[in-house]
Amino acid sequence: MAKVVSRKESFWDRFYIPALLIGLSVTLKHFFRSLVLGKTKTIQYPEVKREYSQRFRGRHFISIDQNKIENCTSCYLCQTVCPAECITIVAEERDPAQNPYGVAKEKKPLSFDIDALRCCFCGMCEEACPKDAIKLSRDYELATLNRDEAMYDLNYLKREVKGRG
Amino acid sequence: MSETAPKPTITLDGKCIPFEPGDTIMRAAERANLDSDIPRFCYHPGLPVAGTCRMCTVEIEKSPKLMTSCSTPATDGMIVHTQSPKVRQSRAGVMEFLLINHPLDCPVCDQAGECSLQNYNYEYGPGTSEFKEQKRIFEKAETKKLSERLTLNMNRCVHCERCVRFTESVTKTNELLMNHRGWKKELTTALEEGVFNEYQGNIADICPVGAITFNDFRFKKRVWFLKPKETICDGCSKGCSVFADEEKNIVHRYRARENKAVNGHWICDAGRVSFHRRQEPQRVVEPLLRPTGSTGLVASNWLTVLPWFAKAIAEAKKILFVLGTDTTIEEAKALQHDFPQATFRMLNGIDGINTSKDDAPVDQLLRRKDQTPNTRGLEELGFTALDGGETGYELAIYFKSGRAAARSKKLAAIEVAWGVWFSPEITDFTAVIPGLSHLEKRGSFTNCDGITQSFVPAVTPLGMASSVEKVLHALNAKSRSQSKEALHVPL
Numbered sequence: 018m019a020k021v022v023s024r025k026e027s028f029w030d031r032f033y034i035p036a037l038l039i040g041l042s043v044t045l046k047h048f049f050r051s052l053v054l055g056k057t058k059t060i061q062y063p064e065v066k067r068e069y070s071q072r073f074r075g076r077h078f079i080s081i082d083q084n085k086i087e088n089c090t091s092c093y094l095c096q097t098v099c100p101a102e103c104i105t106i107v108a109e110e111r112d113p114a115q116n117p118y119g120v121a122k123e124k125k126p127l128s129f130d131i132d133a134l135r136c137c138f139c140g141m142c143e144e145a146c147p148k149d150a151i152k153l154s155r156d157y158e159l160a161t162l163n164r165d166e167a168m169y170d171l172n173y174l175k176r177e178v179k180g181r182g
Numbered sequence: 183m184s185e186t187a188p189k190p191t192i193t194l195d196g197k198c199i200p201f202e203p204g205d206t207i208m209r210a211a212e213r214a215n216l217d218s219d220i221p222r223f224c225y226h227p228g229l230p231v232a233g234t235c236r237m238c239t240v241e242i243e244k245s246p247k248l249m250t251s252c253s254t255p256a257t258d259g260m261i262v263h264t265q266s267p268k269v270r271q272s273r274a275g276v277m278e279f280l281l282i283n284h285p286l287d288c289p290v291c292d293q294a295g296e297c298s299l300q301n302y303n304y305e306y307g308p309g310t311s312e313f314k315e316q317k318r319i320f321e322k323a324e325t326k327k328l329s330e331r332l333t334l335n336m337n338r339c340v341h342c343e344r345c346v347r348f349t350e351s352v353t354k355t356n357e358l359l360m361n362h363r364g365w366k367k368e369l370t371t372a373l374e375e376g377v378f379n380e381y382q383g384n385i386a387d388i389c390p391v392g393a394i395t396f397n398d399f400r401f402k403k404r405v406w407f408l409k410p411k412e413t414i415c416d417g418c419s420k421g422c423s424v425f426a427d428e429e430k431n432i433v434h435r436y437r438a439r440e441n442k443a444v445n446g447h448w449i450c451d452a453g454r455v456s457f458h459r460r461q462e463p464q465r466v467v468e469p470l471l472r473p474t475g476s477t478g479l480v481a482s483n484w485l486t487v488l489p490w491f492a493k494a495i496a497e498a499k500k501i502l503f504v505l506g507t508d509t510t511i512e513e514a515k516a517l518q519h520d521f522p523q524a525t526f527r528m529l530n531g532i533d534g535i536n537t538s539k540d541d542a543p544v545d546q547l548l549r550r551k552d553q554t555p556n557t558r559g560l561e562e563l564g565f566t567a568l569d570g571g572e573t574g575y576e577l578a579i580y581f582k583s584g585r586a587a588a589r590s591k592k593l594a595a596i597e598v599a600w601g602v603w604f605s606p607e608i609t610d611f612t613a614v615i616p617g618l619s620h621l622e623k624r625g626s627f628t629n630c631d632g633i634t635q636s637f638v639p640a641v642t643p644l645g646m647a648s649s650v651e652k653v654l655h656a657l658n659a660k661s662r663s664q665s666k667e668a669l670h671v672p673l
Contacts (some may be wrong), residue, residue: 092289093404108401113325118329120324124290124401147289 074138074153077131079174084117087175089150091126095142103135104142129171133159154178190258195219195265206231207251207262207656208238208500219264221302223280223390224342225252227440228447230351235342236301237276241266259400264268273306281311283318284391285337293392295405299340318365328358329376331397331451332386334369339393341367345385352448353379353547369393380549383454387437398455399435408434411640414627416508416585416620417453419541419552421629424449426457426621426640433457433621433641443633443663450549460619460644464604470614479614484646484656487613492657494596495521497655498577504529504568504595506582506601507554510625511634517581520654525575527568528560530556531587536567541630550630554585555620559628580611581650584619602647616647623649 029035051057060067061098069075079087091108109127116123142151151174186448189200192207201210208225211217223235233253240251243261248269248639251262263269280299287295287628320336328334341360346369349358357377361370371377377385386396408427415422417437422445436457438449459465469487470479495501501524505514509528518526530536532553538561570591578594584602592610599608601617608614620627620642626636643649 056524090290091401092294093407094289097404097406110401120285120287120337123325 022048069155069157071155073155073157074140074143076133076154076156076159077136077142077169077174078152078154078176078178079129079150079171080152081175081177085175086122087126087129087150087171089126089129089146090122090124090148091129092124092147094145095151096145098141098145099122100139100141101135101137103132105130105132126171129174131169131174133167133169134164152178190256192258192262192532194258194262201256205256207240207242207249207254207256207260210256210457211251220631221298222252223298223340224344226344228352229344229347229388232343232347235276235340237273239269239272240264241269245253251252252553260334263574270306270467273302274308277303277307278313278661280340281307282313283337285319286338287338291335291338291392292395292400292405293389297392298390304317320368327376327454328371328394329378329382331382332377333395333397333400335393335395336368338391339369340391342390344388344390345369345394348381348385348388349377349379352384352412354379358385380452380545381448381547383449383451384438396454397434403429403434406592410437412439413621413637413640414555414635415449415453415456416555416583416627417450417456417552417553417638418552419538419555419557419630420444420548421555421627421633421635422449422453422548423635424453428641431641431644432461444629444635445548446629448548450547452549457511459602460621460641462601462604463607463617465584465644466603466605466608466614467616467643467647467667468609469616469646470608472612479608479611482613484526484648486499487615488653488656491552491598491613491615494577494598495657498575498596500575500577500579501525502527502575504578504580504589504593505560505565506530506580506586507552507557508583508620509581509583509601510583510620510623510627511556511559511563512625513581514560514565516650516654518563522656524579525572526565527572528565529568529580529582529589530557531590532552532585537561538571538630552630555629558632559626562628581617582621583617600653615653616645617651617653618643618647622647 079089081087091106095108096104096106106129107127108124111123111125138151143153190203191198191200191208194211199214201213203504208217208220211220212227220238220240222238224232225238231253233250236250238251239248241263242249254437281627284299288300294300324337326334341642343360346358346360349355357371357373358369359372361368383396404626407429409429410425410427413424413426423441424437425439426433427435436449436454438445440447469482469484471482471487471490472479483543501521502518503521503524503526505526505528507530530552533551535541535552538558541550541557543550562672572593575594577596579598579600579601580589582602588607594610594616598613598615599611600615602619603614624638626634628634
């Protein structure tokens with residue numbers, strides 16, 4: 018059987034001034050702490066960047082070797098493992114006349130497209146890659162002005178990224 | 183009551199299986215569809231037995247040593263174990279020896295996904311190696327063109343010599359041989375011109391590892407994306423059984439499919455690359471119509487072309503229907519049924535071939551002179567060849583599905599091309615009605631030996647191409663109801 022609960026408020030409950038003063042004291046406490054003592058929780062975002070963990074998974078890149086040639090051998094393992102199906106690779110043979118690597122890099126990507134709007138940043142491509150070619154940087158500012166910019170092609174992915182991000 | 187003698191049997195892993203006298207253990211297991219338990223590198227059902235890889239060894243009771251199942255004849259009452267600890271230990275040893283020199287380049291290797299070495303290593307491999315020294319590397323032969331069609335990577339080779347035995351006993355051309363011995367054993371071509379037979383694709387197919395790859399498919403696709411569809415090749419009058427490996431409605435390669443009655447285990451190279459015709463950019467996949475007074479064909483749609491076609495058929499007094507010899511039996515019958523007023527002829531036209539009498543084998547194996555799949559089938563239905571004496575027709579309809587030749591001279595005032603046509607062939611026609619290639623439709627072909635084989639679609643039609651049944655249905659609906667709306671329904 019339902020229990021009847023009394024919602025009757027007392028005089029002090031209906032007189033709001035004390036509750037208002039309690040709330041205001043909290044506000045003033047934080048105001049004093051941040052303005053005078055300088056203890057802030059927020060940051061000045063565009064000028065100041067938040068530091069994330071070394072393992073943070075952000076915008077993709079493809080690592081390059083000393084000749085600025087991509088390490089990717091288009092084995093399609095990232096495309097196979099990708100749960101969001103956002104990677105599309107087309108492979109071709111590297112021109113044998115301009116291939117100092119021999120059989121190690123005889124296959125190269127003709128195109129390597131990542132649809133960042135589909136990507137869920139799970140990092141499985143990075144785990145699957147046998148050549149440590151595809152990696153996720155710590156860059157988290159992924160906003161674009163239009164959808165085209167969120168389609169990363171091979172030229173864009175090959176950009177130089179310091180360290181891991 | 184006469185009693186037939188009971189067939190001799192062997193016991194394979196506890197299952198009693200009958201065999202034909204003269205069978206090896208492997209062959210008996212194949213007959214019973216139990217051969218997947220026996221790993222093998224050098225054994226191939228289409229090649230002579232070599233017994234060199236030692237991977238197919240099995241334990242036979244009362245025999246002191248393990249025996250190779252590919253070369254040991256089965257005898258009545260033999261008890262064979264294919265998965266005993268002794269056998270598995272031997273296989274792990276063989277795998278470890280093979281992997282000593284095998285490079286770890288599965289990510290770049292095209293065979294990955296259908297590689298025997300990869301599969302057997304998962305199943306039987308030791309997982310570790312005692313080998314700490316440098317791997318043997320063939321510096322000069324890393325990737326070597328064996329011919330225009332084949333590429334060899336000697337480092338991946340496991341020396342099963344299937345390729346050598348293929349050129350020895352199947353094509354009998356003997357281009358390939360193994361040089362040196364042991365550590366330095368290397369596959370080379372006997373002559374400078376490399377491999378020159380017309381069945382080279384099979385060498386890439388039977389190679390259990392990625393040592394020999396077929397250039398047309400090399401680096402195109404990873405095999406685990408492909409879906410094999412059973413179909414037949416329409417490249418010549420032989421009609422070999424193939425797998426069409428397809429992904430996202432694009433066929434990426436043909437592989438030979440075993441069919442003892444037609445092609446055995448092999449297909450020729452011309453047939454192997456013949457699927458490209460279906461998805462060639464020049465193929466016309468939308469209805470085209472020449473407006474009155476215009477010089478060129480313009481892109482049209484079914485709602486314009488079909489009423490025009492129905493009107494042209496109704497108005498023409500004499501209709502000539504030319505069926506390419508790549509028309510299926512079903513299509514030919516349907517067209518004959520729906521155009522009783524028309525005169526029917528068939529046209530082959532490739533290399534001066536008109537009837538199946540002109541057809542002849544090109545070599546001792548499979549290839550035929552006739553480059554179309556159904557010349558004999560149409561002849562059996564009673565069609566006669568186009569002889570050039572046909573005159574006085576008002577409407578000529580040419581039907582083909584991409585293999586037969588286009589017509590050589592104009593035979594009627596209005597000419598319609600129906601089926602699979604390519605843009606250079608259609609310049610003189612009044613209209614083009616896009617049809618299906620044999621990979622996209624179902625039907626039957628009768629091959630040069632009189633064997634009728636049916637096939638089902640491997641892929642869906644490209645563009646606006648539509649089947650004969652749908653076009654005929656729309657034409658009939660039009661004549662029945664005389665309403666334009668009836669044309670909407672089937673297309």
